[in-house]
Amino acid sequence: MEIASGNGAQEYVYTNPPCTLPPPNELILKWAQERPDEIYLKQIIDREFVSYTYAEVADMALKFAGALKELGLKPRDKVAFISKNCVEWFITDLALMLGDFISVPIFPTAGADTIEYCLTHSESTVLIAGKLDDAAATAEVMQRLPTLITISFPYDSAPECQYKFAQLIHDAPNTEERPQHHDDKLMSIVYTSGTSGVPKGAMLTYGAFSWSVKNLVDHIGIQPGDRMFSYLPLAHITERVYIFGSSIQAGLETAFPESLDTFIDDVKMHRPTLFISVPRLWTLFQQRIQDKLPPKKLNLLLKIPILNSIIKKKIIDGLGLDQGRVLGCGSAPISPAILEWYHKVGIDITEAWGMTETFAYSTLNYPFNPSKIGSVGKIGPGVELKIAEDEEILVRSKGMFSGYYKNDEATARTFNEQGWLHTGDIGSIDSEGYLTIQGRKKDTFKTAKGKFVAPVPIEKAIIEVARVEMLCLVGLGMPGPILLIVPHNFPNFDKQRYERSIHKAIKGINETLEGHEKIKGVLLIKEPWSIENQILTPTLKIKRHILEKKYHDTGADWPKDQFVVWED
Numbered sequence: 260m261e262i263a264s265g266n267g268a269q270e271y272v273y274t275n276p277p278c279t280l281p282p283p284n285e286l287i288l289k290w291a292q293e294r295p296d297e298i299y300l301k302q303i304i305d306r307e308f309v310s311y312t313y314a315e316v317a318d319m320a321l322k323f324a325g326a327l328k329e330l331g332l333k334p335r336d337k338v339a340f341i342s343k344n345c346v347e348w349f350i351t352d353l354a355l356m357l358g359d360f361i362s363v364p365i366f367p368t369a370g371a372d373t374i375e376y377c378l379t380h381s382e383s384t385v386l387i388a389g390k391l392d393d394a395a396a397t398a399e400v401m402q403r404l405p406t407l408i409t410i411s412f413p414y415d416s417a418p419e420c421q422y423k424f425a426q427l428i429h430d431a432p433n434t435e436e437r438p439q440h441h442d443d444k445l446m447s448i449v450y451t452s453g454t455s456g457v458p459k460g461a462m463l464t465y466g467a468f469s470w471s472v473k474n475l476v477d478h479i480g481i482q483p484g485d486r487m488f489s490y491l492p493l494a495h496i497t498e499r500v501y502i503f504g505s506s507i508q509a510g511l512e513t514a515f516p517e518s519l520d521t522f523i524d525d526v527k528m529h530r531p532t533l534f535i536s537v538p539r540l541w542t543l544f545q546q547r548i549q550d551k552l553p554p555k556k557l558n559l560l561l562k563i564p565i566l567n568s569i570i571k572k573k574i575i576d577g578l579g580l581d582q583g584r585v586l587g588c589g590s591a592p593i594s595p596a597i598l599e600w601y602h603k604v605g606i607d608i609t610e611a612w613g614m615t616e617t618f619a620y621s622t623l624n625y626p627f628n629p630s631k632i633g634s635v636g637k638i639g640p641g642v643e644l645k646i647a648e649d650e651e652i653l654v655r656s657k658g659m660f661s662g663y664y665k666n667d668e669a670t671a672r673t674f675n676e677q678g679w680l681h682t683g684d685i686g687s688i689d690s691e692g693y694l695t696i697q698g699r700k701k702d703t704f705k706t707a708k709g710k711f712v713a714p715v716p717i718e719k720a721i722i723e724v725a726r727v728e729m730l731c732l733v734g735l736g737m738p739g740p741i742l743l744i745v746p747h748n749f750p751n752f753d754k755q756r757y758e759r760s761i762h763k764a765i766k767g768i769n770e771t772l773e774g775h776e777k778i779k780g781v782l783l784i785k786e787p788w789s790i791e792n793q794i795l796t797p798t799l800k801i802k803r804h805i806l807e808k809k810y811h812d813t814g815a816d817w818p819k820d821q822f823v824v825w826e827d
Contacts, residue, residue: 275441280469282440283507284320284356290510291317299510302346303517303525311346313510319350319428324358326431327385330408330422334359334438337381337448341365341374341397342389344489344515347412347424349503351387352493359438362447363460364494366797368790371396373458373797375403377450381460381664384408387424392519394418442466448664449496451615452796460664461496461615471618471658472504474641479533479585479625481509486582488531489515490522495798497589497619501535526579533585538593539729539799541608545597546726546747548574561603571605580606587611589619591800592696592715595633596723602629610635612696616660616673616680617642622694634693644694645679651700652686653679685713702803704735707815710775712740714803717768717776725764729788732778733807737814739779743806745787758783758823765822780817782810785826 281289290299295314302309311319327338338360340351355362363381365374367390374396378386386404388397389412398418401409409420410427440446446465450458487506491498506513511533516525526534549557552570560570575581588598589611601608607627612635613619621644624636638644643655655678662670673681686696698715705711714732721730721742728747734740742765746757761781769777788794794802818824 275443278440278442278465278469280466280473282356282446282465282469283353283504284438284440286507286510287313287317287320287353290507294510298512299506300346300349301512301514301529303515303521303528306517306521308514308528309346316346316350316353318433320353320357321433322428322431323350323354323424324360325434326427327354327358327360328434329431330385332358332360332385335361335445336385337361337363337383338385338387339363339365339378339381339383340387340389341367341369341391341494342387342412342417343367343391344491344493344498345390345412345414346515347389348493349489349506349513351424352503353507356440356446357438358434359436359440361445364447364449364499366452366492366494367391368492368797369396370790370793371399371403374400377458377460378404378407381448381450385410388412388417388420389424390414391416391418440465443661445661449494449499449615452495452798452800459666459669461660462662462664463496463618464661467618467658467660468500468504469508470641470656471500471620472508474639474658475501475620476505476508478623478640479505481505481511482532482584485509485511485532485584486529487511487513487533488526488529489513491535491537491590492797495590496615497535497613500619501587501589505533523577523579528579530579530582532582533587534580534583535587535589537590537799538588538597539591541588541593541601542597544578545600548577557604574604575606578606585609585625587623589613590798592698592719594719594722598632602632612636612684612694614682616682617654617656618658618660620658621654621656624693628693631691631693634689634695636694637692638694644688646686646688647681649700650685650687650697652682652684652694652696654682655679704733704807706734706740706775707736707738708775712776714740717772717778720768720771721764724767725761729801731801731803731806733803733810734779734814735807736811737779738817739775739777739814741810741814741817742778742781743784743810744781745784754825758825762823779814780821781823782813783823783825 290313296312298310299313299316300311338355363383365377385408387410410422411417411420413425444465447463448460450460487502489502514529516522560566587609598608609625609627611623613621622636622638641656645653683700684696686694688694698713703711703713718732726747727744729745731743732740765778
């Protein structure tokens, strides 16, 4: 067994049996032998596909593993990489497994301090940098850590590095070594998004990764000809398991977008059958459609039998999802109203729930059940789930992380003596086994009146009746909760009209709330929240504690004669 202790030291005993399920490094060699000339990966460059067969991917991964060893790396060394999704990301992940290294993926939108923290905390000796919207933060960290070995992917947006990925592969021989992995062996350290502070390094093992992927693939039921599209950050566990893991487990053709600007056209080029996105993107798609086809007009057209199917087909084709068989949504809560809207236009979105610590695999609404929109689905095969006395959701399965790197205290808090994982989410299970999440335990705040408020259910209710880009309910230590709203910037935006619509919507919501929950005021935010201004995490989750602190005085001194206020 391989043990990762709190002080970072590891003990390795190589008498363990091989993995119960074949890990990704064995699967790529299997596909390269059985299906050498079939296309596995497709990268869009200059509006055209550049394709790679299974044999080519395996060859590049073996050579890159050999190149890293020639640079002096030893088995179990940590190797970090930061890049948007691309062919080279998959190849690097496979190469690190083939070379017996431990991977440390970093979000491509992370700031310099976060990048440096992940590198130093994980003790990574190498940083591989690739497609980036802004390479400045990565370049800054490289200057701070001059002893770091740096390698760049072949993209103009990558920072200047000591070595080039393509050249290393060209010059290096294939590694002849084939490391034997076992179920308890550390595969990767994945850092959480840090919604409430410093990111924690979740330790992921080969056995738990392969178990989670295999159960997911078996549950969905992969079909011949299925195609995947990799867009969400691969540094996030959802994409790593659902896309990378499924693609290598089932041998599925996978494409990568060229850029955010061309994203929808890129999806149309590939026409995936399996596609997963985040709530914010599904919301953006909906709002773009509504900008062109207002709700009243859309509802009218859908009621006309001869036009109903034509309108639905136009919407689905416009998103490039006309062949979508399984469409997913995860990583953050989504409004049931949005899922209902998509169902109405012929697009069924499977909502799933999990976390880094459970390899993103816990529950999913598949097969899609429209009557259970609002839940996050049923427990996945092989997963145990129960609700504690304080309504916290507890999970147990073979697909669990093995603890936080160098943080035994946090690990001990996460698991109980029976091996149940404390998720920190509050929820309930109905008579049919569907899980509904009310929010995070730590999100609940106490107002100055000494009353507790759970913000997430209120926020979900507001999203259903108000047109907003983002919102957050805060109120810790305030006389009453205040609602922060980033307005949706639709065409011909009229501030006064928007203010009236928000006032009416929140007034209606307040009538359904208990006295201590009622919203005291609405602040319409001037600057959109983003990763750059530190309000969103790299996975686009809102840092509630940052907003609580920033707007505490505003809420404490809210003007008595105003309900809706525009931020200066």
